[in-house]
Amino acid sequence: MTTPSPLRSEVAALLADAEDRIGLDGVGDLRRALDEPLTVAIAGKVKAGKSTLLNALIGMRIAPTGTGETTRIVTWYRHGPRYEIHAELHDGSRRRLPFERTASELEIDLDGLDANDIRRLDVAWPTPSLVDLTLIDTPGVDSINDDVSARTRRFLTEEDRTTVDAVVYLLRHTHETDLRLLEAFHDDSINRPDPVNTIAVLSRSDEIAGGRLDSMASARRISRRYTDRGELRRLVQAVVPVAGLLGETARTLTQAEFDDLGRLAEVPARDVERSLLSVDRFVAADPTVVDAAARAELLRRFGLFGVKLSTNLVRRGVADSAEAIAEVLADRSGLTELRDVLDRLLRSRADVLKARTAILGLERLLGELPSGTHPDLAERVDRVLGNAHPLRELAALASLRARNDDGPLATSIERAIGGHGTSVGQRLGCGEDTSADERRNAAWADLALFHDQRENPFTDASMKELCDVAVRSLEIVLADLELAGA
Amino acid sequence: MDGRHTTEPTSRASAGGSVHERLRATRSACEHLDRDDLVTQLDQAGARARTPELRVAVVGEFKQGKSSLVNALVQREVCPVEDDLATAVPTVVRHGTEGEAVVTLVTGAGEDVESIERTLGGDELRDHIMRPIRDDGTRVTGATISCDNRLLGRGVVLIDTPGVGGTGAGHTRNAVSSLGLADAAVFVTDASQELTASELDYLRQADEICSSVWCVVTKTDFYPDWSTVVELDRGHLRTAGLDIPVVPVSSSLRMFAVRHRDAEINAESGIPELARLIEAHLDAHVRVAEGRLGEQVDAVLDQLIAHHRAELEAVRDPDAGAHLVEQLEEARDRFDALRSGRWKQGLADGITDLRSEVDFELRARIKDISAEADASINVTDPAEVWSEFEAVLVDKIAGEVDAVYRLMLESAGDLARRIALDLDNAGVEAGRILDIDVADPADVLARATIDDEIDLKTTTSIGAGLTLLRSSYSGVLMFTMLGSMASLSAVAVPPLAIGAGLVFGRKGLRDESERLLTQRRAQARAAMKRYCDDVGFHVGKDTRDTLNRLHRTMRDTFQTHADSAVRSAREAHQAADAARRQDAETRKRRAAELAPTVARLEALRTS
Ligand SMILES: Nc1nc2c(ncn2[C@@H]2O[C@H](COP(=O)(O)OP(=O)(O)OP(=O)(O)O)[C@@H](O)[C@H]2O)c(=O)[nH]1
Ligand SMILES: Nc1nc2c(ncn2[C@@H]2O[C@H](COP(=O)(O)OP(=O)(O)OP(=O)(O)O)[C@@H](O)[C@H]2O)c(=O)[nH]1
Ligand SMILES: [Mg+2]
Numbered sequence A: 001m002t003t004p005s006p007l008r009s010e011v012a013a014l015l016a017d018a019e020d021r022i023g024l025d026g027v028g029d030l031r032r033a034l035d036e037p038l039t040v041a042i043a044g045k046v047k048a049g050k051s052t053l054l055n056a057l058i059g060m061r062i063a064p065t066g067t068g069e070t071t072r073i074v075t076w077y078r079h080g081p082r083y084e085i086h087a088e089l090h091d092g093s094r095r096r097l098p099f100e101r102t103a104s105e106l107e108i109d110l111d112g113l114d115a116n117d118i119r120r121l122d123v124a125w126p127t128p129s130l131v132d133l134t135l136i137d138t139p140g141v142d143s144i145n146d147d148v149s150a151r152t153r154r155f156l157t158e159e160d161r162t163t164v165d166a167v168v169y170l171l172r173h174t175h176e177t178d179l180r181l182l183e184a185f186h187d188d189s190i191n192r193p194d195p196v197n198t199i200a201v202l203s204r205s206d207e208i209a210g211g212r213l214d215s216m217a218s219a220r221r222i223s224r225r226y227t228d229r230g231e232l233r234r235l236v237q238a239v240v241p242v243a244g245l246l247g248e249t250a251r252t253l254t255q256a257e258f259d260d261l262g263r264l265a266e267v268p269a270r271d272v273e274r275s276l277l278s279v280d281r282f283v284a285a286d287p288t289v290v291d292a293a294a295r296a297e298l299l300r301r302f303g304l305f306g307v308k309l310s311t312n313l314v315r316r317g318v319a320d321s322a323e324a325i326a327e328v329l330a331d332r333s334g335l336t337e338l339r340d341v342l343d344r345l346l347r348s349r350a351d352v353l354k355a356r357t358a359i360l361g362l363e364r365l366l367g368e369l370p371s372g373t374h375p376d377l378a379e380r381v382d383r384v385l386g387n388a389h390p391l392r393e394l395a396a397l398a399s400l401r402a403r404n405d406d407g408p409l410a411t412s413i414e415r416a417i418g419g420h421g422t423s424v425g426q427r428l429g430c431g432e433d434t435s436a437d438e439r440r441n442a443a444w445a446d447l448a449l450f451h452d453q454r455e456n457p458f459t460d461a462s463m464k465e466l467c468d469v470a471v472r473s474l475e476i477v478l479a480d481l482e483l484a485g486a
Numbered sequence B: 001m002d003g004r005h006t007t008e009p010t011s012r013a014s015a016g017g018s019v020h021e022r023l024r025a026t027r028s029a030c031e032h033l034d035r036d037d038l039v040t041q042l043d044q045a046g047a048r049a050r051t052p053e054l055r056v057a058v059v060g061e062f063k064q065g066k067s068s069l070v071n072a073l074v075q076r077e078v079c080p081v082e083d084d085l086a087t088a089v090p091t092v093v094r095h096g097t098e099g100e101a102v103v104t105l106v107t108g109a110g111e112d113v114e115s116i117e118r119t120l121g122g123d124e125l126r127d128h129i130m131r132p133i134r135d136d137g138t139r140v141t142g143a144t145i146s147c148d149n150r151l152l153g154r155g156v157v158l159i160d161t162p163g164v165g166g167t168g169a170g171h172t173r174n175a176v177s178s179l180g181l182a183d184a185a186v187f188v189t190d191a192s193q194e195l196t197a198s199e200l201d202y203l204r205q206a207d208e209i210c211s212s213v214w215c216v217v218t219k220t221d222f223y224p225d226w227s228t229v230v231e232l233d234r235g236h237l238r239t240a241g242l243d244i245p246v247v248p249v250s251s252s253l254r255m256f257a258v259r260h261r262d263a264e265i266n267a268e269s270g271i272p273e274l275a276r277l278i279e280a281h282l283d284a285h286v287r288v289a290e291g292r293l294g295e296q297v298d299a300v301l302d303q304l305i306a307h308h309r310a311e312l313e314a315v316r317d318p319d320a321g322a323h324l325v326e327q328l329e330e331a332r333d334r335f336d337a338l339r340s341g342r343w344k345q346g347l348a349d350g351i352t353d354l355r356s357e358v359d360f361e362l363r364a365r366i367k368d369i370s371a372e373a374d375a376s377i378n379v380t381d382p383a384e385v386w387s388e389f390e391a392v393l394v395d396k397i398a399g400e401v402d403a404v405y406r407l408m409l410e411s412a413g414d415l416a417r418r419i420a421l422d423l424d425n426a427g428v429e430a431g432r433i434l435d436i437d438v439a440d441p442a443d444v445l446a447r448a449t450i451d452d453e454i455d456l457k458t459t460t461s462i463g464a465g466l467t468l469l470r471s472s473y474s475g476v477l478m479f480t481m482l483g484s485m486a487s488l489s490a491v492a493v494p495p496l497a498i499g500a501g502l503v504f505g506r507k508g509l510r511d512e513s514e515r516l517l518t519q520r521r522a523q524a525r526a527a528m529k530r531y532c533d534d535v536g537f538h539v540g541k542d543t544r545d546t547l548n549r550l551h552r553t554m555r556d557t558f559q560t561h562a563d564s565a566v567r568s569a570r571e572a573h574q575a576a577d578a579a580r581r582q583d584a585e586t587r588k589r590r591a592a593e594l595a596p597t598v599a600r601l602e603a604l605r606t607s
């Protein structure tokens, strides 16, 4: 994860050559982007809970959230040495903007600029969670405001495609518009849906059962259905249910909030039940326990489901401190799982994903030139795309997803080529505590299986190619094991 | 047929009386006068007016709380509510024996589609509503559940619909296909966020199609900011120029209130307010139906009055009577000619023309779509765009089929008016003498509601189209042919080697993938053609059946009205003729009887 991979170095060299030869602005941008941390855009329809989830991931209430349409400009949150915010305009110029930090969000003063003139906002913030991950908040699609929708579509499907390495797509139950947008997003130069760098989040999942305490279980069931079959499968790597609001609150919980929960937990269960029938009833309930303003604020922070769940946890003694409840809530909200999935499927291959973004960007730039302008560069691009094993793995993963095949062979291949994570253990399906011998045996067994299937006359042509890729992946795994054993 | 009961003190029943009282009084007058033909007419009109169903479709994007809202309105769990599975077929909830439920299924494919009904209950019913494609190869197209509830008892029929924009079977994007069945629509959107662009689009369409639309914001118990959302929604509707009331509700509070008999929470749920709005609309609906009934009562009264007035004049003044009898004779003959007149041939010819016109339109429109679809298949890869393509195709066909039905109804209305005009010309003279309403047959026709549903009075094409849609392309067509197509979904698009270019090196693969692409396109084209043919076949058959039915009802309606007019004319003539020959004493007595009868009938008539 730390040392730049050979692939990345190769791509960097290719870009350097290309920059010298073509001298286009675009190539320089690609080169600079290659050195940036993994860049992940958070996308989805209006009010999918994008900004809230972004805050949950950063662990800080920074992006503004709200009931009405809130995010109207594409905003980058990246690590920087100083608190600084810039507007990048369509004409390429940058303008530094004044801002104010309130308890709940960042208030950016556009300084008289029109939202339509701004290509993006760039927020630099010295916070550890942004060190190796840049996050992009986007305006919602299907906004009543056509300008806003158009801005996101443009962003996701065109101009910044060359600098975004992965996408977390939020949806609240599948919706046609979501599928169409996901498809459009994948409509890149390979011109094929490509799930390798997209993770779907079933967002606001505490709402799914209308606030019943088993909401998250339902959400998990639905995500599983989406993951296992259906149209989403060929578009994304994984579907994770997350109650973003609860996650955000878990990571920013205050002692005062915990104290309020404690007082509520002492009210007899019967009374609590009646007061939790509706948000209005909750706010209007006994002000001597917690006053109306604090109750309203609790609802804003936890949601009705969160209030029910947290008071329940405190009452049952499952969590007896702010830290403890924060941890349980992060877990229950699905945030912990999402962070784990991001680590496993995106961060662990940051190098490959970045290299991929760069090489596809270069391919596109070359494609825009009169054909045959730089045949040798085009050939090198082709060679990298065709030969670099990590890229072949990504492509094979995509191809596997598209087959919609959950037979044992497909599942083993998916695992071997890193579909469940790129560590040796994850590729072999072994726990962390398996011995080196066991691992070696597992690897040989898989290798034998893939070999056999490749030679089997009944295996179809594309499956044979997939076996090929998996064989190569296992050879690398075995080499690593030898190296470690030596 | 003398005026024995004219001695009763009568005329009070009228002026202030309800239309139903007027109907009763007029009916007994007809009975006394042995006019069983008019009694039948009145009975039919009365039956139509007594059951003024108000069909309210509950629509909206999926998982917004539509089924829960229906349950909240009828205070029991009739429609299935599930976190993941969705309502997949339109479910009609109407008044009737508690718990009785029937699902409609279709079997077969292509031209052999057949529709059957099955009585179900409990989990099986729920399962049929949420999983319409059954293991035995049948497909559920709809369900009807009865329950004994006050709101429904008043004539409200609720229709729970599959969400707009879901991805499952039965989900469509077309407002027309879910609202074709309805008089009014409850549009459901939850309080989690303000209206989106697609929701607003749908509301715009619904507003055009339905006489009344309410926008219901659900789940107010769950979202702390629900009132902000309600305000935002009101603003959006205002900006869009839509005059649609926004009603915040919580179905779960309502169900709690029902379980615990808690009036306070019931009020908080907002459901009583919504029920009140629906009932107010129902009242208006009833008033319209009663207005129409009143006109029909008047038409019958006019015939009776004319008949008796003619006789009265004859007994009062036998000399003038002689002239009158001549005139009446002429009127009678003219009406007689009407009965067997050319209008029947004209009507038959008109229907034949209409049939070929509709046939032609249907064929031409489907052909255009098919050509368009063909062109688009040629430039895309079905593996990538199939679901999108399927949705667009189904939507477009639905639009065209709808247009054909509207066209058919409009032309049928024109034809009816033309025939009425013919009748008018023949009957105008006779009518003038008799002062009978037949002088304006167009008007008679307008009042005649032809069969239960098809109402020619509707003047705008949109309203007209819908009444026809409702009775015409029903179950099978509406949701099998237009919702999601068996023949379309069945197409197995071969798996696409995604990213294969990368794995295998792009150039070598090109030929193979070209070949596969050609194959996919051929499959897609075949599926599309089969679908278009299916639609053409079923819609063609349905339009022909509808036209036959229209023909029959129009002919019968004209015939009965002509018959009654002839009878009135004939009896008036006989009575006047007889009166002339009576002695002065008898005439005087008869005049004394007739005058109050006429007065009484005139009093029954509105102005
Ligand atoms: N109950 C619940 N509410 C949530 C959750 N996530 C977000 N919300 C609420 O939903 C509303 C919208 O959240 P945002 O994060 O602003 O959504 P967004 O997608 O960024 O919205 P736009 O930027 O306007 O497109 C806010 O009122 C949040 O409090 C969640 O997981 N559960
Ligand atoms: N808290 C709360 N939840 C509700 C309310 N109404 C519906 N829900 C929940 O919202 C979810 C969807 O409700 P349904 O009534 O099935 O919604 P629908 O629009 O019929 O859904 P589809 O048929 O799947 O399109 C369920 O989990 C319900 O429990 C409400 O008033 N309050
Ligand atoms: Mg936002």
Ligand SMILES: [Mg+2]
Pocket (backbone or CB within 6 Å): B066, B067, B068, B080, B081, B086, B087, B160, B161
């Ligand atoms: Mg439903």
